[in-house]
Amino acid sequence: xxxxxxxxxxxxxxxxxxxxxxxxxQQEIADHVGVTRQAVSHWKDxxxxxxxxxxxxxxxxxxxxLEYLYGDTESxxxxxxxxxxxxxxxxxxxxxxQHWAKLPFFGMLFTELLSQIIDTDDFNSFMIQAQxxxxxxxxxxxxxxxxxxxxxxxxxxxxxxxxHEVGRQARALGIRTIRTENLTAFYRQRAMESIGQSLNxxxxxxxxxxxxxxxEERLEGGETDTx
Numbered sequence: 132x133x134x135x136x137x138x139x140x141x142x143x144x145x146x147x148x149x150x151x152x153x154x155x156x157q158q159e160i161a162d163h164v165g166v167t168r169q170a171v172s173h174w175k176d177x178x179x180x181x182x183x184x185x186x187x188x189x190x191x192x193x194x195x196x197l198e199y200l201y202g203d204t205e206s207x208x209x210x211x212x213x214x215x216x217x218x219x220x221x222x223x224x225x226x227x228x229q230h231w232a233k234l235p236f237f238g239m240l241f242t243e244l245l246s247q248i249i250d251t252d253d254f255n256s257f258m259i260q261a262q263x264x265x266x267x268x269x270x271x272x273x274x275x276x277x278x279x280x281x282x283x284x285x286x287x288x289x290x291x292x293x294x295h296e297v298g299r300q301a302r303a304l305g306i307r308t309i310r311t312e313n314l315t316a317f318y319r320q321r322a323m324e325s326i327g328q329s330l331n332x333x334x335x336x337x338x339x340x341x342x343x344x345x346x347e348e349r350l351e352g353g354e355t356d357t358x
Contacts, residue, residue, distance in 0.1 A: 137177030141202025146175050149193045164188040238344065253328040 137143065150157070157171040164171070164185050173179040181189060190197045196212060198204040206215035211225040220228075231241035248254055 140177055142180060142200055143175055143177035145200055145202065146189070149195070150175065153193065160189070160192060163192045251328075256328075 157175070158168045161168045161171045165188070166185060170179070174181055186197060186200060190200055195207045196204060196209045198212065199207050204212050204216050206212045206222055208222050211222050214220050214225050215222060228242060231245070234241045236244055
């Protein structure tokens with residue numbers, strides 16, 4: 132493995148990231164692990180790798196799973212690994228879900244509400260439209276960068292060909308050459324409509340399921356207010 136590949140391999144990349152995030156010095160790491168500062172510098176640059184004992188001490192120092200240092204998981208929290216690895220959630224997303232799982236909401240939990248939203252067909256439409264927003268944005272940005280370089284070329288002929296390419300692509304897509312924000316507006320609107328329909332369906336199901344209890348609670352509240 133050459134120096135560039137070693138520098139970009141999972142362990143040194145994650146060690147550098149952890150150092151940046153925690154703002155600790157290489158000497159602090161070295162003191163905890165029981166090695167020289169130069170050894171930590173070599174690990175960070177991908178020139179050498181720690182032995183098993185040092186790996187364990189590093190994980191202990193940064194409070195992350197060994198698997199994170201190895202590059203086998205994206206999770207820095209052992210309890211989150213299953214969800215992060217199987218579903219692709221971030222640690223922050225898992226923490227949010229865990230927080231919502233404890234919050235009551237009209238006789239149910241927020242996570243139950245989220246589950247019901249995901250279960251609807253309209254949520255599928257929302258995800259498809261959301262994907263379209265990202266794809267459209269990325270494609271248009273790539274087109275702008277590729278053509279933009281030639282639009283400002285010192286050679287007039289290259290500029291002319293670039294302008295022609297802009298027009299050709301616009302006609303092929305059936306759209307005008309407009310700002311990226313406007314290009315994705317259609318997909319954003321469709322996505323919002325889909326999630327709105329999904330929420331309406333969930334609200335309807337919730338009301339039908341809990342109607343009797345809600346009426347009873349309202350009546351009890353009304354009786355209390357009149358007393």
